[in-house]
Amino acid sequence: MKRLIILLALLLPLAALSAAPVPIMQTLFTDVTGTVPGAEMLTHKAELFRQRTGIAPYILVVPAMNEASLLRDGKRMLAHATANQTELKGSVLIVVTTKKPQVLLVGSYQAAQPLPDHILRLMVENQTLAYFHRGLMFQRVNTALDVLEAALTNQPTPPLRWYPPPEQDGPDSIAGNSFGFLAWACAWIAFMMLFNYTSRFRYAMKFTLAMAIGNIGWQALCLWLANRAVSVANISLGWALLIGAATFFAVWLWTRKRHAQGE
Numbered sequence: 072m073k074r075l076i077i078l079l080a081l082l083l084p085l086a087a088l089s090a091a092p093v094p095i096m097q098t099l100f101t102d103v104t105g106t107v108p109g110a111e112m113l114t115h116k117a118e119l120f121r122q123r124t125g126i127a128p129y130i131l132v133v134p135a136m137n138e139a140s141l142l143r144d145g146k147r148m149l150a151h152a153t154a155n156q157t158e159l160k161g162s163v164l165i166v167v168t169t170k171k172p173q174v175l176l177v178g179s180y181q182a183a184q185p186l187p188d189h190i191l192r193l194m195v196e197n198q199t200l201a202y203f204h205r206g207l208m209f210q211r212v213n214t215a216l217d218v219l220e221a222a223l224t225n226q227p228t229p230p231l232r233w234y235p236p237p238e239q240d241g242p243d244s245i246a247g248n249s250f251g252f253l254a255w256a257c258a259w260i261a262f263m264m265l266f267n268y269t270s271r272f273r274y275a276m277k278f279t280l281a282m283a284i285g286n287i288g289w290q291a292l293c294l295w296l297a298n299r300a301v302s303v304a305n306i307s308l309g310w311a312l313l314i315g316a317a318t319f320f321a322v323w324l325w326t327r328k329r330h331a332q333g334e
Contacts, residue, residue: 100212102132104169107208109237120216124223125160126178127153130212135170144307145177165219167212172196172203174215191222198228209236255314258285268326275322283315 099117100110107113113130121127129152145164153162163178174195176188198218202211213234221229258281266277290306 099128100130104132104134106169107132107212109209112237113209113212116213116216120220121159124220125158126223127156127159127162128165128216128219129162130165130167130216132167132169132208132212134168136166136168136173136175138175140307140310141166141175142177145175149178163219165215167208167215169208172200174199176219191219194218194222194228207236210234254289255282258282271323271326274326275319278322279315279319282318283311286311286314 098114099121100114102110117128117130129149141164145166149162149164153159161178163176166175166177167173174192176192176195195215195218199211199214202208202214210233214231217229217232221227259278262278262281266274266281268274287306287308290310
């Protein structure tokens with residue numbers, strides 16, 4: 072029982088690490104949760120934002136965020152998305168979460184406004200907090216764009232405006248990390264049944280390679296579900312290596328008693 076608890080504790084970080092990376096954003100608005108109605112209306116509003124400010128806003132709605140990973144992968148996504156748009160003054164990735172009242176801003180927009188990045192982010196979060204608690208995601212995204220545009224153009228914060236949500240058609244995509252922990256737990260059990268114990272190190276390395284390669288396949292699956300396309304540049308090898316390292320130590324501890332008996 073004690074070993075099982077240790078194993079579960081080591082597997083918990085894998086659930087967080089198995090979250091889908093930043094998807095390939097073909098339009099200015101991407102919702103991987105399928106819970107925000109009015110995608111076309113929000114895309115059009117983002118296009119007007121780009122025309123008025125010269126800054127392209129890429130809006131990404133996710134269940135939760137790994138801020139460090141989004142900061143890294145978000146900049147790479149923006150560079151890829153705006154590679155042929157030399158007329159732009161900058162670009163910004165606006166990450167909005169559905170489980171927490173968090174908003175993350177990533178991009179090259181700082182030079183266009185005098186406010187520090189953390190202040191601008193706090194402004195957007197405060198203006199959209201009430202809508203998060205009411206479950207008004209369409210209103211929340213629209214308000215975030217209004218507040219951000221006013222700040223980037225050195226205008227006062229706009230008055231509150233009501234955006235009636237269109238009819239919601241229901242989820243049209245699958246969140247990348249919805250079944251992350253369950254998938255890794257099932258994979259662990261399958262590998263235990265498949266791999267034969269030879270030596271402690273070889274047994275751990277078998278699990279390490281299998282879980283790392285499996286994570287790369289999982290990322291590719293999440294990208295395909297979100298975009299119906301897979302790009303090697305959007306697959307994070309760092310996540311796969313971290314999962315492989317965590318798996319190695321988990322197996323090393325799991326086989327400690329068997330190793331002692333073998334001696």
